[in-house]
Amino acid sequence: MDETLKHAIGAALAEVFETMFFTLLEPLEAIPPHAEWAREKHFVEATISYQGQLNGELRFFFPHTLARNITANFLGGGDVEVGEGQILDTVREAVNMAVGSMLGRLDPEGHCTLGIPVARRVGEFSPESVLADLNLYVFRTGSAGHLWLTCKTGR
Amino acid sequence: MFNILVVDDSETMRAAIRKVVGMSGVPVGEFHEAGNGKEAMAVMEDAWVDVILTDINMPEMNGIEFLRRIKGDEVYSNIPVIIITTESSQARMEEAEALGASGYVKKPFLPETIKMILTDVLEKAYAQRMKEIPAEAAPESDEEMDF
Numbered sequence: 001m002d003e004t005l006k007h008a009i010g011a012a013l014a015e016v017f018e019t020m021f022f023t024l025l026e027p028l029e030a031i032p033p034h035a036e037w038a039r040e041k042h043f044v045e046a047t048i049s050y051q052g053q054l055n056g057e058l059r060f061f062f063p064h065t066l067a068r069n070i071t072a073n074f075l076g077g078g079d080v081e082v083g084e085g086q087i088l089d090t091v092r093e094a095v096n097m098a099v100g101s102m103l104g105r106l107d108p109e110g111h112c113t114l115g116i117p118v119a120r121r122v123g124e125f126s127p128e129s130v131l132a133d134l135n136l137y138v139f140r141t142g143s144a145g146h147l148w149l150t151c152k153t154g155r
Numbered sequence: 156m157f158n159i160l161v162v163d164d165s166e167t168m169r170a171a172i173r174k175v176v177g178m179s180g181v182p183v184g185e186f187h188e189a190g191n192g193k194e195a196m197a198v199m200e201d202a203w204v205d206v207i208l209t210d211i212n213m214p215e216m217n218g219i220e221f222l223r224r225i226k227g228d229e230v231y232s233n234i235p236v237i238i239i240t241t242e243s244s245q246a247r248m249e250e251a252e253a254l255g256a257s258g259y260v261k262k263p264f265l266p267e268t269i270k271m272i273l274t275d276v277l278e279k280a281y282a283q284r285m286k287e288i289p290a291e292a293a294p295e296s297d298e299e300m301d302f
Contacts, residue, residue, distance in 0.1 A: 019263035020171075074171055086167050093165040096212065097262045100241025104261075110244025114212055 004106070005153065006137060009058070012101035013139065013147075016094060021070035022077070025139040025147065032138065032146060037127055040145045044088065046095045046119040050103055052112030056153040060095050061125055063145035067091050084121070092117040156184035157277060158202065162195040162209035162221065163188075163239070172208060172239065172269070179270035181277060192221025204234060206277060208260075208269075211240040211247070219250065226255040233283075235276045239264065 010027045017023040042064040049057040062070075064087075071082045071090040096117045103112050130136050130150055139147040159176060163169050169188045176183060187202055189195035191213040198204075207225070211218035218238060225231045235257035240247070243261040251259060257279070258272040 016263045019265065071167065074167055076174065089165050089167045093168050096165075097241045100212070100243065100262065104241075104243035108244055110242070110246030114242065116212070116214055 002153065005056075005102075005151065008102045008105040009098065009137065009149070009151075010139075012105065013098045013149075015101060016097045017070070017141075020097065021073045021094065023066075023070055023073065023141060023144070025141055028138045028140055028146075031131055031136075032140065036140075037146050040127065043122050043125045044091050044119055045122045045125060046091045046117055048095045048099050048117040049115040050099060050112045051115070052107070054103075054107055054112050054153070056151055058095070058099055058149060058151045060091075061122075061127070061130070061148040062091055063147075064121070066141050066144035066147060069144050070094060088119040088121070091119040095119070156182045157205040158185040158187065159183055160187040160189065160195060160198060160204040160207045162190075162192065162207065162213070162218065164190050164210065164213040166190075168210070175266045175269045176208075176273065178266065179273060181270075181273055190215075192216030192218060192224070195221055196224065199231065206273070206280070207234055207236045208239050208273075209236060211238060211242050211251075219254065222251065222254045222256060233280075235280050237272055237276055239269070 014025050017025050040063045044062045044064060044067040046060045046062065047057060067087050068082060071087045072080050074090050075082060075086070096114070100114055103114060127148055130148060133150045135151045137149045141147060161169050161172050163172070173186060185202060187198050187204060189198050193216040195209070209218040209221060218240065222236055225234060225236060236255070237258040237260060238251045238256050239260040239262060241262045248259050257276045260268055260272055
């Protein structure tokens with residue numbers, strides 16, 4: 001991944017997750033050992049694009065546990081009950097904030113526009129399918145698993 | 156008491172803002188919600204609101220178009236509008252300010268930021284309202300709004 005983009009999205013994600021969801025993200029420089037993520041089977045995928053002087057699309061894969069935890073934290077924390085719709089809504093909002101914040105860093109003049117984020121639960125995804133992606137970025141979130149991110153950029 | 160309208164396409168974000176506003180100490184009367192500018196216009200046909208907090212990036216009618224319509228309507232043009240958005244570029248902020256936005260909060264936000272801006276905007280709106288009331292109808296004391 002382009003280092004400037006990597007730095008911007010890493011800083012934006014850390015800010016959003018800490019401020020809004022009380023969740024610490026540890027950016028990883030290398031793919032973590034298989035044993036760390038082998039049990040991550042259920043994911044929520046979120047995609048969001050941006051257009052303008054910079055163009056790109058980011059795809060995030062949230063382990064369901066992470067998606068559920070950030071939703072509960074966003075709604076007040078503790079043992080608050082969360083529904084599937086709220087989980088997808090929170091994931092959409094999380095990527096919207098993260099990529100919006102990233103663009104604020106990369107495009108301070110505001111020449112780019114952010115697309116509407118889309119989130120869905122995926123049963124068929126395995127992190128193994130993105131390991132070969134050169135634009136892969138992985139974050140460790142402690143007991144809630146790993147956040148996987150890939151991006152496509154264009155001119 | 157102030158009636159508040161929150162406009163955001165994320166239901167959970169609206170719930171989070173509602174919670175923050177509830178904890179802010181601002182005396183809230185009715186709390187209304189809408190998923191985009193179009194829905195918000197429909198809400199405002201049925202209910203009076205004293206302040207609007209709106210996102211920008213929404214389907215159907217985005218926050219900038221919504222702000223433009225509010226400020227172009229003589230019935231609603233004095234209602235303060237606070238933008239709460241991920242779009243933090245200087246150009247977007249200047250556009251919102253030029254259209255008449257009273258405040259701008261960047262997501263992600265700290266609860267204190269919403270409280271500070273909401274309080275500031277409502278104090279100014281309250282002072283403006285007092286100026287517009289004829290002297291004989293104004294409150295006798297120099298009582299100020301206190302959150």
